[in-house]
Amino acid sequence: MAVKAEAGRRPLIAGNWKLNLDHLQSIAFVQKLAWSLQDAKLDFRTVEVAVFPPFTDLRSVQSLIVSDHFPITFGAQDVSEHDSGAYTGEISGAFLKALECTYAIVGHSERRSYHHETSELVGAKAAAAIRHGLVPVICVGETAEDLEARGASAVPVEQLETALAGLPKGSDIVVAYEPVWAIGSGQAATPEQAENVAAQLRAVVGTALGEEAGAATRILYGGSVKSGNIASFLREPNVDGALVGGASLVVDEFAKIARFQSHVGT
Numbered sequence: 197m198a199v200k201a202e203a204g205r206r207p208l209i210a211g212n213w214k215l216n217l218d219h220l221q222s223i224a225f226v227q228k229l230a231w232s233l234q235d236a237k238l239d240f241r242t243v244e245v246a247v248f249p250p251f252t253d254l255r256s257v258q259s260l261i262v263s264d265h266f267p268i269t270f271g272a273q274d275v276s277e278h279d280s281g282a283y284t285g286e287i288s289g290a291f292l293k294a295l296e297c298t299y300a301i302v303g304h305s306e307r308r309s310y311h312h313e314t315s316e317l318v319g320a321k322a323a324a325a326i327r328h329g330l331v332p333v334i335c336v337g338e339t340a341e342d343l344e345a346r347g348a349s350a351v352p353v354e355q356l357e358t359a360l361a362g363l364p365k366g367s368d369i370v371v372a373y374e375p376v377w378a379i380g381s382g383q384a385a386t387p388e389q390a391e392n393v394a395a396q397l398r399a400v401v402g403t404a405l406g407e408e409a410g411a412a413t414r415i416l417y418g419g420s421v422k423s424g425n426i427a428s429f430l431r432e433p434n435v436d437g438a439l440v441g442g443a444s445l446v447v448d449e450f451a452k453i454a455r456f457q458s459h460v461g462t
C-alpha cells in the first residue's frame with residue numbers, strides 16, 4: 197500500500213452498471229450508496245468510489261451528487277472518437293465534460309466483441325476523452341482462447357500498446373485489466389494472475405506515456421469481483437482497484453466492496 201500511496205495511486209472502486217438502471221433507479225441507487233458509505237464512515241481520502249451509469253442517467257446522477265455534495269465520482273461507459281458532427285447516436289466527450297463526468301470507459305470487451313471495436317478505435321476514443329478533460333478508463337483483456345493459445349498477458353499488452361500509441365506523454369489514464377473469461381462468470385482470476393498482468397501493463401504505460409505516468413497510473417482488475425475477493429486483489433502491489441460489473445448493481449454489496457480496507461486480512 198505504501199508504494200501506491202507514494203505514487204499518488206488512491207484505490208478506485210468503479211461500478212460499471214452496463215445496460216442496467218434507468219434514471220430514476222440511478223437516483224435511488226446513488227442516494228443509498230452515499231448514505232451507506234457515509235454511515236460506515238468510509239474515508240474517501242483513502243479510496244475513490246465511482247459509478248458508470250448509462251448515458252441517459254448521467255444528468256440525474258450529476259444533479260444528485262453535486263446538490264448533495266456526495267463524494268462519489270462518475271463517468272460514462274463509452275465516448276465517441278468524434279467531437280461533433282453527423283455521427284448519429286454518438287456522444288461527444290465535450291457533452292460528458294459538461295455533465296461533470298470525470299471518466300469515460302473505452303474498449304470494454306463487450307464493445308470490442310458486440311460492436312467490433314478495435315484497439316485503434318479504442319485509442320482514438322481515449323484521445324477524444326483526454327482532449328475534453330476526461331480520464332479514459334482503458335479496458336484490455338484476453339479471451340479464454342487467447343489465454344489457451346498465448347497466455348494471459350500477450351493480448352492485453354498488445355491491446356494497450358496500440359491504444360496508447362497516439363496519446364500525449366504524461367496523459368492521465370486508468371487501465372482496467374479484465375480477462376474476458378472472468379467477466380460475469382463467477383470465476384475471477386487469482387490475485388497473482390491479476391498482479392502479473394497488471395505489472396506488465398504498468399510497464400507498457402511507462403514506455404508509452406513516460407515513467408512518471410507509469411508509476412502514477414491506476415490499474416484496476418475486473419472480472420467477478422465481489423466483497424469476498426476484493427481485499428485479496430488490492431493487496432497486490434500493482435492492482436489499484438476494481439472495475440465491478442454485476443456486484444456494482446447491489447448497493448450493499450458494492451458498498452462492502454468499497455469498504456475493502458475494513459476487510460483486508462479477512
Ligand SMILES: O=C[C@H](O)COP(=O)(O)O
Binds near residue numbers: 378379421
Ligand atoms: O466492467 C465490468 C466487468 O465487465 C466485470 O463484470 P463482472 O463484475 O460482472 O464480472
